[in-house]
Amino acid sequence: MIQRLFDVIIIGAGIVGAALARELSAYAMRVAVLDKAAEIPSGASRANSAMIHAGYDDKPGTQKARFCPSGNRRFHELQGPLDFTLRECGSYVCAFEEDEIRHLDALLDQGKRNGVPGMEIISGDTLRDREPHASREIRAALWAPSGAIVNNFEAVLAFMDNAQQNGVELFLETQVTGLLCSEEKQEVFGVETTKGRFLAPVVINAAGVHAGEISRMAGEESVRIRPTRGEYFITDKTVGHLVKGFFFACPSAKGKGITVASTAEHNLLIGPTSTPQTDLEDTSTTMKGLEEVLDGARKLVPDIPSGAVITSFAGVRANTLSGDFNIAVLRKPRGFVNVAGIKSPGFTSAPAIALHVVEMLREELADRVIMTPNPHFVPERTHIPRFAELSMEEREALVRRDPRFAQIVCRCETVTEAQVVEAIRRGARTVAAVKIWTRAGAGRCQGGFCGPRVADILARELGIPLEEVTRHGGHSRLLVGRTKEYWFRGNE
Numbered sequence: 134m135i136q137r138l139f140d141v142i143i144i145g146a147g148i149v150g151a152a153l154a155r156e157l158s159a160y161a162m163r164v165a166v167l168d169k170a171a172e173i174p175s176g177a178s179r180a181n182s183a184m185i186h187a188g189y190d191d192k193p194g195t196q197k198a199r200f201c202p203s204g205n206r207r208f209h210e211l212q213g214p215l216d217f218t219l220r221e222c223g224s225y226v227c228a229f230e231e232d233e234i235r236h237l238d239a240l241l242d243q244g245k246r247n248g249v250p251g252m253e254i255i256s257g258d259t260l261r262d263r264e265p266h267a268s269r270e271i272r273a274a275l276w277a278p279s280g281a282i283v284n285n286f287e288a289v290l291a292f293m294d295n296a297q298q299n300g301v302e303l304f305l306e307t308q309v310t311g312l313l314c315s316e317e318k319q320e321v322f323g324v325e326t327t328k329g330r331f332l333a334p335v336v337i338n339a340a341g342v343h344a345g346e347i348s349r350m351a352g353e354e355s356v357r358i359r360p361t362r363g364e365y366f367i368t369d370k371t372v373g374h375l376v377k378g379f380f381f382a383c384p385s386a387k388g389k390g391i392t393v394a395s396t397a398e399h400n401l402l403i404g405p406t407s408t409p410q411t412d413l414e415d416t417s418t419t420m421k422g423l424e425e426v427l428d429g430a431r432k433l434v435p436d437i438p439s440g441a442v443i444t445s446f447a448g449v450r451a452n453t454l455s456g457d458f459n460i461a462v463l464r465k466p467r468g469f470v471n472v473a474g475i476k477s478p479g480f481t482s483a484p485a486i487a488l489h490v491v492e493m494l495r496e497e498l499a500d501r502v503i504m505t506p507n508p509h510f511v512p513e514r515t516h517i518p519r520f521a522e523l524s525m526e527e528r529e530a531l532v533r534r535d536p537r538f539a540q541i542v543c544r545c546e547t548v549t550e551a552q553v554v555e556a557i558r559r560g561a562r563t564v565a566a567v568k569i570w571t572r573a574g575a576g577r578c579q580g581g582f583c584g585p586r587v588a589d590i591l592a593r594e595l596g597i598p599l600e601e602v603t604r605h606g607g608h609s610r611l612l613v614g615r616t617k618e619y620w621f622r623g624n625e
């Protein structure tokens with residue numbers, strides 16, 4: 134039985150686990166991040182609206198209201214040093230009816246109490262001066278300039294990449310199956326996984342929709358996840374210009390409702406639906422969902438054409454009964470920390486939650502973990518060059534440095550062989566991971582052209598047969614055998 138020894142184990146490499154790993158890497162300690170998926174991000178951090186919320190939605194006094202505005206500030210602070218894409222587009226909550234206009238006043242007041250800067254209510258005409266494609270039916274809107282859109286894939290990778298540069302170890306395809314505790318669950322001393330035992334005096338549960346299961350392993354029953362699925366549709370970049378800011382309808386009991394936004398790469402993102410379900414992993418999309426999303430989105434921006442939709446995805450929200458985040462050091466087993474129920478605005482809040490958890494370890498678990506500064510901590514990192522965004526001069530300089538920058542692998546997104554190779558060097562092991570790192574396969578043809586080329590490069594760089602390349606780990610192999618198998622066998 135393999136046993137590995139660490140100071141802190143983080144279960145889950147979503148935005149919460151990644152941001153926490155990055156903050157802990159500033160200390161001289163051994164940190165392991167375990168995730169059951171073959172690539173990151175995989176859970177809710179992979180499939181969401183990618184909005185860095187301003188922070189007016191949540192009731193003052195809640196953990197959400199506390200961490201959302203500070204998380205927003207932290208995202209803005211870290212965007213440069215960690216080199217991920219963040220567009221300061223601002224957000225609009227749009228009101229069509231009189232009672233919705235009154236609701237904008239309430240949101241404005243709430244936002245001020247939560248410390249959100251620069252908010253104002255603008256008329257429908259002012260909105261349309263700025264955003265000509267906004268519906269003529271919109272009578273007023275709440276403008277929040279600090280709302281931003283982020284590339285959520287890049288952000289998670291950036292936090293984790295920097296953490297790894299600073300010594301954190303990431304173990305993918307490593308599912309936590311049990312907690313190792315002393316008798317009567319007095320103290321935690323590690324976890325049981327599909328890849329053996331990992332030992333540490335501190336275990337942090339950042340397992341997203343699975344946080345309830347992990348919490349129950351510790352004997353803490355209060356975390357009960359009630360998943361709801363949100364379906365999204367992405368259009369190609371030809372209609373990305375329809376909006377500049379992030380559009381919300383007035384929130385309802387079901388949440389923030391259907392939104393319309395131009396993504397960090399200028400596709401149009403429309404969604405999400407809100408469908409309660411029992412399955413924590415069901416991320417299917419449906420025709421009904423597409424219709425609901427298009428109807429809702431066209432209420433805000435009528436010109437969205439259905440033919441521009443190029444793909445769909447769904448994320449599962451980690452709703453809890455309390456509706457708030459559940460962040461706590463348990464008294465028993467000692468050393469176990471829950472960072473659970475992290476639903477929206479969890480992505481925004483994650484960097485602030487991470488700083489808070491570090492403080493909790495320092496104050497409440499000082500007997501279990503020593504927090505001295507990491508003398509080798511490097512606070513910044515750089516992303517793989519984004520070839521598509523560079524000038525001709527910059528491209529030429531890259532090609533002179535490495536001729537593989539002249540080999541276009543993905544035509545829709547202008548991704549080069551050099552980028553794919555660099556993604557593999559930084560840890561990508563699957564076709565999906567290469568897409569997350571580089572956007573190869575994220576364009577109009579959805580990998581029809583580049584899929585086989587990416588697989589080929591993965592096989593070559595990893596030194597494995599092409600048949601062993603997977604889409605996203607496990608049994609998801611791309612190839613099942615050779616064509617003309619009979620002919621090959623006959624000639625052996």
Ligand SMILES: Cc1cc2nc3c(=O)[nH]c(=O)nc-3n(C[C@H](O)[C@H](O)[C@H](O)COP(=O)(O)OP(=O)(O)OC[C@H]3O[C@@H](n4cnc5c(N)ncnc54)[C@H](O)[C@@H]3O)c2cc1C
Pocket residue numbers: 144145146147148149150167168169170174175176177178179180181182183184185186307308309310339340341342343344362363364405447448449450451475476477478479480481482
């Ligand atoms: C539809 C939707 C829209 C949203 N929109 C926004 C938004 O616009 N802005 C915003 O701020 N927030 C938004 N959110 C919320 C945000 O996405 C989440 O709060 C955030 O991503 C949660 O991050 P996490 O790290 O806690 O969980 P996750 O990202 O789900 O990560 C959990 C990780 O734990 C791993 N894991 C689970 N069980 C185990 C196990 N047993 N062993 C090992 N690993 C395990 C999973 O593989 C996963 O990688 C949205 C969420 C959804 C679903």
